[in-house]
Amino acid sequence: MPFLGFEGPAGTGKTYRLIDEVCSSALKLTGSSQRVLGLTFMHGSRRRLEESFANKEQIRGRSHATTIDSFAASMVRRWSFLLSFVPDFSRFDEICDACGMLLKRPEVANWVAATFPIIAIDEAQELKPCMLRVAKALSASTRLIVAADEFQCLDEQLDTGPFSEWFATGNVQRLTLVRRTGRQGLLDAGVALRNSEGPKSGSGLSIRYEFPAQVKFTVGHALRNATGSRAILVAPGSTPWANEIIGQLASGIRSKRQSIPPLPIAWDTGPSNEISKVVDALCSTAEQISSSEVLRRIGQLADTPAWMPAVINNIEMARRAHGKNIWSQSELFAVCSKRANLHRAYGYSSNYGIRVMTIQAAKNRQFRDVVVLWGPGIPGSADHLRRLLYNAISRAEHNCTVIVRTQLLLGQPPFI
Amino acid sequence: MIVSKLQVSGFRGIRTCEINFSKFNTFVGPNNCGKTTIAEALALVLGRDRLVRTLTEHDFIGSEPKETDRIIIVASITGFLPNDPARQSDWFRWGRATIKWTDVDSGAVKVERSKNTDLLTCQIAFAARFDLESLEVVTARYFYDTGVDPFADDAAIEQVPADLIRRLGFFLVPASRTWDRTISFGSELFRRVVSYVGGKPAAAVLAERARLRTPKDPLEADSNLRELVSNIDTDLAALLGQETRLKLRLTTTDSEGILESVFPHFSNGDKIPLPSRRHGSGLISLQTLILLMRFGQVRVANGEGFLMVIEEPELHVPPPLQRKLLRMMQAMATQTIVTTHSPTIASVPNPHEIQFVANSNGALVARPLTKRPLAPDAQNPIRSLLLSARDATIYALMHPSVLVPEGRIDAAWLRQFVKILELGATNSSDLGLSFAQEVGPIPTADARAREVYEHLREVHPLVFCLFDGDAQGDNYTSAVCTSKPPPHIVARWPKGWAIEHVVGWIAEGDPSILARAELAQIGVPSKPAELVGALQGKFKTDEIVHGVIADAFVESEACRRRIGSVMQFVADIAMGRRPPTQHKMIKHANGTTVIWTLSNAVLGI
Structure with missing residues (x-):
């Protein structure tokens, strides 16, 4: 049976239809052991898919969402005895590749299908060749439902040709009606960018240049009185500029004519800085320290991240269950990274305040009000820049303000 | 479903072991070789939690587990019908077992199916580590894929759900039985049987509860108690300010209390039933085994x-019933695993179903008496060894070393010698007494020592031979020494001697013994020199005569000393101890075999 696909611009309800389809297929689930599996690329989307599944009565308690990487790692961990090499779990693509290889065996594919007869893949345009292999293999043994929009692929290195070719073999429904927003300016900009044309300001959308001293006020005004979810989306290379603005907004700004009180604003980013800071404080490069010394030094840290208890537990268990007593900086770094990433992926995350994130990280999310900070020097082709801007603008349900850093930018793609 | 393979490492006395099982399995072996450990390993990996006692550091090999030490027990389950993973999704799917296959011929577990006869296999593992801080044993039971440490941070093991374990219907009857509680609601087995065959006797329990709550003649109303109870009631009323009456009831008067107080009684005819603990253990254990088998039969x-899994089914069961009982078990279970010390029990299964367990420094091996069911055209000596002389063979195999003599007569005489030493044992001398515990003589049939040796060396780790000092003995010696592998030890009688010469030499120790009337009566020559000829001639196979001669030897200390020195010599070389220097030792050209020859000139004998 060919897989079912949903294709369409951002906001046309691909994910919605995907989940709807999953729910109606789920009526055919037999036995209490069968589940729906949702696959995504990023933990953020996984979390959102999980929430959507949980809100559907038909599949409540009978669904599982995971990233393709985690799915592949679980598969390879359990079936590694069929591989002719020892898998290295730090190499995600290699693991995906091995998973695809395993799933080519009918008995392994059926083994997955016995628990997950229905599998949904969201944002499938990002399928790398190794992941595509997994998807193809799954489509042979399960009811596979796929949502994708090739135009939203933001990885310029990725050749989407093989994906598009495969996607065309499915039973694909094209969705055209944008439901996320009814604001004409936002809808028109979306259509323009997909047609390789420049977007124009209009209802719900404002694209403009501001004098440097004014930018923070524009951003502040755009977001301070908003009533729903709010986000600042940062284009590649514009992080320092964004940090400057965020810093000012976070502590409140005032001029002769205007005043904005401190806004709740924070980066929605990976914790890599945090990790390095902690690890550097714990241990120097040349040092080898004992478990008890690691724990003593952790106890002395003034401000520990939320994932620290998991690191402490890890170090304790390594000693108690594996007799590991000596730690190097690189080992500590590995443990901290793993725990921090798991915390980010599965821990509690707040939706309070204004979230700041890169355009890539905003994929698959939506906010009522969005500010896009677009600086110069973004690498990539005109097509890639249009995809980026499209992805940023199409996150907004109500209002989107795009601020370019130099006036010159308005005369270049993607703005023309 | 059956367990087709068990792999154990680091558990009690087992450093490593791998055992294949069939539908019916009997494990025999010397004491302390690990039979009980096998049974308990099965219970850990397949038993319900309540059947398994708490582990301690003594359950780890060496009793001093470090952080990295593990007990790992892996059981391979086969017998899925149909033999197709796609139709066994309760066992084989994401979140459950990965798919493996068992080769029926070799018993090997494979990751790929290569033959039509390969059996679908689910591997379940139990792992334990000792936590040096909490001083507790941490355990996990999971579907086994590869040998990764289940306690590793990213091991991602899948636990085995309890309902799958229940489906296997594993039951262990340990050697330390607590029979008298078995047919009562305090017993896990009884509760399982009751709930399985139709649930609790609710109506009877409720009726009994009503009766017990309001007894016709309550204890507190008895004339001897009435005053005391009344005083207590008065005190309580004064203290509490309200009427509170003491009632004495036989149970807690709730259903659970009633079920807990049920105690099995057995009655004979019209007599008043007696509680089970007043009966002999034989009756109790039989009743219990019957209950267990009834449970199995329904399942x-x-x-x-x-x-x-039943340890020592012979316990408390009279010998005539043992075989019958075992046959019943065989018929009623999907798989039966028996450990035993009883040659009677061991004579029930077919030879390929009997596994001999040996443990050398923690490497436990269990080898079947024959690899396959005995073929109708099997060689005679092996047939005789495993069928007609099975009891004696099993008995011999239960010793640390196994002796293959030239023939049955030799084995019979050696057994007579053991009897003489035991009957005549005094506190002053224990010469030769250890032979009985250390050496098991095999009743070699048809003088086919080489075939018998070659068969038994596949079963027992320490098999050696004892041959005559004549030309025939030379032939046997060179035959076994060219076998591959050859025995480590061959014992020989002195030059020109056979077992009868040994008997003659024993008689020479106290020639007066041959003058006894009971010997003369049956025609035994009165001179040692003639005795040898008679024993090799007309009395060669006459075990009655042998017995009478043996009885006479019991009476003579000098004869017993000679027997003791012969038996001590054989036991010493069998167990790797150095016998007195008079005995000669040469190394055979094969580089392995040491040939010892008895000296009849040992000092003081």
């Missing part, structure tokens, strides 16, 4: 598993 009839 099997319902198409479910019943996998019974």
Whole structure:
């Protein structure tokens, strides 16, 4: 049976239809052991898919969402005895590749299908060749439902040709009606960018240049009185500029004519800085320290991240269950990274305040009000820049303000 | 479903072991070789939690587990019908077992199916580590894929759900039985049987509860108690300010209390039933085994598993019943695993179903008496060894070393010698007494020592030979020494001697013994020199005469000393101890075999 696909611009309800389809297929689930599996690329989307599944009565308690990487790692961990090499779990693509290889065996594919007869893949345009292999293999043994929009692929290195070719073999429904927003300016900009044309300001959308001293006020005004979810989306290379603005907004700004009180604003980013800071404080490069010394030094840290208890537990268990007593900086770094990433992926995350994130990280999310900070020097082709801007603008349900850093930018793609 | 393979490492006395099982399995072996450990390993990996006692550091090999030490027990389950993973999704799917296959011929577990006869296999593992801080044993039971440490941070093991374990219907009857509580609601087995065959006797329990709550003649109303109870009531009323009356009831008067107080009684005819603990253990254990088998029978009839491990079924059961009992078990369970010390029990299964267990420094091996069911055209000496002389063979195999003599007569005389030493044992001398515990003589048939040796060396780790000092003995010696591998030890009688010469030499120790009337009566020559000829001639196979001569030897200390020195010599070389220097030793050209020859000139004998 060919897989079912949903294709369409951002906001046309691909994910919605995907989940709807999953729910109606789920009526055919037999036995209490069968589940729906949702696959995504990023933990953020996984979390959102999980929430959507949980809100559907038909599949409540009978669904599982995971990233393709985690799915592949679980598969390879359990079936590694069929591989002719020892898998290295730090190499995600290699693991995906091995998973695809395993799933080519009918008995392994059926083994997955016995628990997950229905599998949904969201944002499938990002399928790398190794992941595509997994998807193809799954489509042979399960009811596979796929949502994708090739135009939203933001990885310029990725050749989407093989994906598009495969996607065309499915039973694909094209969705055209944008439901996320009814604001004409936002809808028109979306259509323009997909047609390789420049977007124009209009209802719900404002694209403009501001004098440097004014930018923070524009951003502040755009977001301070908003009533729903709010986000600042940062284009590649514009992080320092964004940090400057965020810093000012976070502590409140005032001029002769205007005043904005401190806004709740924070980066929605990976914790890599945090990790390095902690690890550097714990241990120097040349040092080898004992478990008890690691724990003593952790106890002395003034401000520990939320994932620290998991690191402490890890170090304790390594000693108690594996007799590991000596730690190097690189080992500590590995443990901290793993725990921090798991915390980010599965821990509690707040939706309070204004979230700041890169355009890539905003994929698959939506906010009522969005500010896009677009600086110069973004690498990539005109097509890639249009995809980026499209992805940023199409996150907004109500209002989107795009601020370019130099006036010159308005005369270049993607703005023309 | 059955357990087709068990792999154990680091558990008690087992450093490593791998055992294949069939539908019916009997494990025999010397004491302390690990039979009980096998049974308990099965219970850990397949038993319900309540059947398994708490582990301690003594359960780890060496009793001093470090952080990285593990007990790992892996059981391979086969017998899925149909033999197709796609139709066994309760066992084989994401979140459950990965798919493996068992080769029926070799018993090997494979990751790929290569033959039509390969059996679908689910591997379940139990792992334990000792936590040096909490001083507790941490355990996990999971579907086994590869040998990764289940306690590793990213091991991602899948736990085995309890309902799958229940489906196997594993039951262990340990050697330390607590029979008298078995047929009562305090017993896990009884509760399982009751709930399985139709639930609790609710109506009877409720009726009994009503009766017990309001007894016709309550204890507190008895004339001897009435005053005391009344005083207590008065005190309580004064203290509490309200009427509170003491009632004495036989149970807690709730259903649970009533079920807990049920105690099995057995009655004979019209006599008043006696509580089980007043009966002999034989009756109690039989009743219990019958209950267990009834449970199994119902499960099997319902198409479910019943996998019974029973340690020493001979315990408390009179010998005539032992075989019958075992046959019943065989018929009623999907798989039966028996450990035993009883040659009677061991004579029930077919030779390929009997595994001999040996443990050398923690490497436990269990080898079947024959690899396959005995073929109708099997060589005679092996047939005789495993069929007609099975009891004696099994008995011999239970010793640390196994002796293959030239023939049955030799084995019979050696057994007579053991009897003489035991009957005549005094506190002053224990010469030769250890032979009985250390050496098991095999009743070699048809003088086919080489075939018998070659068969038994596949079963027992320490098999050696004892040959005559004549030309025939030379032939046997060179035959076994060219076998591959050859025995480590061959014992020889002195030059020109056979077992009868040994008997003659024993008689020479106290020639007066041959003058006894009971010997003369049956025609035994009165001179040692003639005795040898008679024993090799007309009395060669006459075990009655041998017995009478042996009885006479019991009476003579000098004869017993000579027997003791012969037996001590054989036991010493069998167990790797150095016998007195008079005995000669040469190394055979094969580089392995040491040939010892008895000296009849040992000082003081």
